[in-house]
Amino acid sequence: MVLPKDSIIKNMPLKFAIAGSSGMIGSAVCEWLTQRGHSVTRLIRPSTFRSKPSDSITWDPYRKTIDLEKLEGHDAVINFAGASISDQRWTSQYKKIIHDSRIESTSFLSESLRKLKRPPKNFFSTSAIGFYGDHPPEDIIEEGGANGHGFLAGVTREWELATKQAELVGINVTHMRMGVVLDTRGGALAKMLPPFYLGLGGPIGSGKQIMSWIALWEIPQMIYFLAIKGGVKGPVNFTAPEPVSNREFAKVLGSVLNRPAFLPLPNSAVTLIFGEMGKELLLNGAHVAPRRLLDKGYNFAYPNLRSALTSILK
Numbered sequence: 159m160v161l162p163k164d165s166i167i168k169n170m171p172l173k174f175a176i177a178g179s180s181g182m183i184g185s186a187v188c189e190w191l192t193q194r195g196h197s198v199t200r201l202i203r204p205s206t207f208r209s210k211p212s213d214s215i216t217w218d219p220y221r222k223t224i225d226l227e228k229l230e231g232h233d234a235v236i237n238f239a240g241a242s243i244s245d246q247r248w249t250s251q252y253k254k255i256i257h258d259s260r261i262e263s264t265s266f267l268s269e270s271l272r273k274l275k276r277p278p279k280n281f282f283s284t285s286a287i288g289f290y291g292d293h294p295p296e297d298i299i300e301e302g303g304a305n306g307h308g309f310l311a312g313v314t315r316e317w318e319l320a321t322k323q324a325e326l327v328g329i330n331v332t333h334m335r336m337g338v339v340l341d342t343r344g345g346a347l348a349k350m351l352p353p354f355y356l357g358l359g360g361p362i363g364s365g366k367q368i369m370s371w372i373a374l375w376e377i378p379q380m381i382y383f384l385a386i387k388g389g390v391k392g393p394v395n396f397t398a399p400e401p402v403s404n405r406e407f408a409k410v411l412g413s414v415l416n417r418p419a420f421l422p423l424p425n426s427a428v429t430l431i432f433g434e435m436g437k438e439l440l441l442n443g444a445h446v447a448p449r450r451l452l453d454k455g456y457n458f459a460y461p462n463l464r465s466a467l468t469s470i471l472k
Contacts, residue, residue, distance in 0.1 A: 170386050175215065175229060175278070177201040177267060178238030182344040183284075183336075183377055187236065190378035199232065201267075217270075219263035224270050234280040234385050235271060239263035244346070248309065248435045257313050264320035272323045280385050281324045285333040287370055287397060289314040292442035295368050295403065300449040301335075301393045310438050318393070332390055334381070337397035337446060341374035341470060346439075350411065359412055360421035363428060365405030367443030370397040373460040373470060383456050395448045400462045404443065407463065414467045 174191055178184040179200040188198050200214045201224075217224035219239065229235075241259040246252055264283055271277050290299050291306015305315050314335075321331045340347045353359050377396060384390045402410070412419025428436040448456075460466035 171195050171197070172233040172382075172385060173197040173199070173231065175199040175201060175232045175235045176238065177217070177236070177263065178240065178284075181238055182341065183339060183374065184236075184238040186341070186374050187238070187378040187381065190375065191382070194382075196382075199228070201229075217267075219266040222266055224266070226270060226273060229270065230274055231276045232278045234282060234381075235267070235278045236282040236381060237264055237267055238284050239267075240284065243310070244349070244435065244439060247433050253309060257316070260313060260317045261320050264317060265323070268321045268323040268325075271329055272327050277324075277327060277329055279330055279388065281321065281329045281331045282334055282381055282384070283318070283321050283331060285314050285318050285335045285393065286310065287335050287337050287395065287444060287446045288438065289318070289335055289393075290444050290446060292438075293368075293444040295366055295443075295445060297445060299444050299446045301395055303446075306444075308438055308442070309434065330389065330391055332384055333393045334377075335393050335395050335397075335446070336377075337370040337372040337395070337401075339374055339377070340371055340466060343374075345374075347411075347470070351415075354411055354415055354417050354419065357418050358421055359408055359417065359419045360423065361405040361408045361419075362423045363404070363425045363441045365403060365408070365422065367404050367441060368401050368445040369404055369407050369443060370395075370401040370446035371407075371463065371466070372397050373466040376458065376460055379459060380451065380456065383451075383454070387454055390450065390454065394450045395446050396451075397446045397448050398461060398463070398466070399448055399452065399458060401445050401447075402463050410463050411467060414464065414471055 179188050191198050201217050202214045203218055215225050215228045241255045288310030290303045291308050291311045305311055318333045325331050339345050342348055408419040428440050
C-alpha cells in the first residue's frame with residue numbers, strides 16, 4: 159500500500175506504549191509513529207517474540223504481571239490486545255477466547271495504569287462498532303447510539319467498562335470503536351480478494367447492509383490527532399465519513415480490480431459456512447458516522463471507498 163499524505167501537519171513527538179503491537183492494526187500504528195519520530199514502547203507477552211526487543215515492556219494479563227516501572231512516564235497508552243473475531247467459527251470455546259482476551263487484558267492494563275506515579279494523559283482502548291448491533295440502512299448512528307444486541311454488542315459493552323480503573327484516576331480514556339478495517343495484510347478485505355481476483359466476487363446476502371469501514375493507515379493518524387487535541391473522552395467512531403452498502407462495496411472493489419462483481423453469496427450459504435460469525439460480521443450492518451472526529455476538525459486521508467481501495471491495492 160502507498161502510505162497516504164498525512165492529514166495532520168502538527169509534529170509533536172510523543173511517547174507511546176502499545177499493547178497488541180504484533181497484530182495488523184498495532185503493527186501499522188507502531189510503524190507510522192516511529193517513522194515520524196515518536197517513541198514507541200511495545201507491551202509484549204513472554205511468548206510473543208523469540209528475542210525480547212529492547213524497547214519493550216513484558217506483561218502477562220492472565221498471570222497479572224507487568225513491569226510497572228517501565229510503564230511510567232508515557233504520554234499515551236494504546237490497547238489493541240484481543241483475539242481475532244474472524245479467523246474461525248464462533249464455537250463456545252472460541253467465543254470465550256474472544257471475550258476473555260479483551261476484557262481481562264483491558265481490565266488488567268487499566269488497573270496497572272491506576273497504580274502509576276506518572277500515568278499517561280491518554281489511554282486509547284480498542285472497541286468496535288459492533289457495540290451498536292444491526293441497524294437498517296436509513297439509521298445513522300453516532301457515538302451516542304444505544305448498545306445493540308448480539309454477541310459482539312455484549313463483548314464491546316464489557317470491553318469499554320473494563321477501562322473504569324483508569325478513568326477513576328483522571329486518565330483520559332478514549333474508546334476507539336473500529337469499523338471494518340481495510341488492508342491487504344488481514345481482515346475482511348484480505349479474505350475478499352481471492353474470489354474477486356478470480357471473478358467470483360459479489361454482494362453478500364441482500365447487499366443492503368451498510369459497511370462502515372476505515373482504511374488501516376487512517377487509524378494511526380486518528381490516534382495522534384486525538385492525542386494532541388486532548389480531552390476526547392468516551393467513545394469515538396473510527397469510521398470513514400462515507401460508508402457504503404455491501405453491494406456498493408462489491409461494485410467498487412470489482413471496479414478497482416477490473417473484475418466482475420455480480421455473483422452473490424446468499425444468506426443461507428453465509429450461515430452454513432460461517433455460522434453465527436457470518437451473521438454478525440457479514441449479514442449485519444450499520445451506518446456509523448464519525449461525528450466526534452469531524453466535530454474536532456479531523457481531515458480524512460481516505461474519505462471515500464474508491465480512494466481508499468485504490469491506494470491500498472497499489
